[in-house]
Amino acid sequence: DIVMTQGALPNPVPSGESASITCQSSKSLLYSDGKTYLNWYLQRPGQSPQLLIYWMSTRASGVSDRFSGSGSGTDFTLKISRVEAEDVGVYYCQQFLEFPLTFGSGTKLEIK
Amino acid sequence: EVQLVESGGGLVQPGRSLKFSCAASGFTFSDYAMAWVRQAPKKGLEWVATIIYDGSSTYYRDSVKGRFTISRDNAKSTLYLQMDSLRSEDTATYYCARHNNNLDYWGQGVMVTVSS
Numbered sequence: 596d597i598v599m600t601q602g603a604l605p606n607p608v609p610s611g612e613s614a615s616i617t618c619q620s621s622k623s624l625l626y627s628d629g630k631t632y633l634n635w636y637l638q639r640p641g642q643s644p645q646l647l648i649y650w651m652s653t654r655a656s657g658v659s660d661r662f663s664g665s666g667s668g669t670d671f672t673l674k675i676s677r678v679e680a681e682d683v684g685v686y687y688c689q690q691f692l693e694f695p696l697t698f699g700s701g702t703k704l705e706i707k
Numbered sequence: 708e709v710q711l712v713e714s715g716g717g718l719v720q721p722g723r724s725l726k727f728s729c730a731a732s733g734f735t736f737s738d739y740a741m742a743w744v745r746q747a748p749k750k751g752l753e754w755v756a757t758i759i760y761d762g763s764s765t766y767y768r769d770s771v772k773g774r775f776t777i778s779r780d781n782a783k784s785t786l787y788l789q790m791d792s793l794r795s796e797d798t799a800t801y802y803c804a805r806h807n808n809n810l811d812y813w814g815q816g817v818m819v820t821v822s823s
Contacts, residue, residue, distance in 0.1 A: 632808070634809045634810070636752075636810070638752075643802055643813040643814065643815055643816055644744075644752060644802070644810070644813055645813065646809055646810060646811045646812075649808065649809040649811075650808070650809075655809075655811065685751075687751065687752055689752075689809075689810075691808055691809060694757070694766045695754055695766075695768045695769070696742075696754040696757070697754065698751055698752045698753065698754070699751075700751050701751045701752075
């Protein structure tokens with residue numbers, strides 16, 4: 596199984612500052628079609644997860660451009676610019692390259 | 708508007724069975740693969756199973772293979788999860804999600820508690 600390892604944030608993050616969440620996969624997620632099968636999700640408190648970023652760097656419909664994804668085949672970063680109160684929650688990375696689909700353990704974002 | 712609405716969770720004893728469903732609307736259900744993802748209390752997300760658009764192929768995580776069955780009724784736009792031989796470690800909120808090279812829409816979740 597592909598293991599996804601997420602880094603922690605130095606919480607709380609001051610409102611208006613930037614935050615970067617790292618994620619590492621145990622296998623390259625770059626597929627032969629040129630796409631990198633890495634997704635990011637946000638689960639706000641008490642809510643279902645929502646898709647933020649897919650194919651490593653493509654924002655999902657309706658997602659603020661304050662969210663951006665980048666990386667290589669095994670090392671990824673989700674950057675949140677100018678954090679706001681509504682960004683609070685747990686962020687998960689997930690690989691979609693092969694079954695079983697696997698998630699990182701989650702990174703909690705708190706705002707000061 | 709895409710909507711996924713789960714129903715049928717509850718309290719069940721270890722070793723017993725439970726089946727719940729996810730009603731989809733707002734998109735052509737038969738065009739998409741669908742998935743179940745679970746989240747144990749205070750824990751992270753765990754993919755459980757996926758079924759492709761026409762139901763001809765299914766995929767499961769190892770810990771549920773042989774015990775859980777994912778199925779769908781495209782005429783009713785409904786996804787199902789039959790869970791047999793339940794264990795305490797199956798206690799979780801179960802979400803259905805549309806599987807589209809990502810999980811782009813999620814239901815509100817249904818809680819399943821396995822306890823005597």
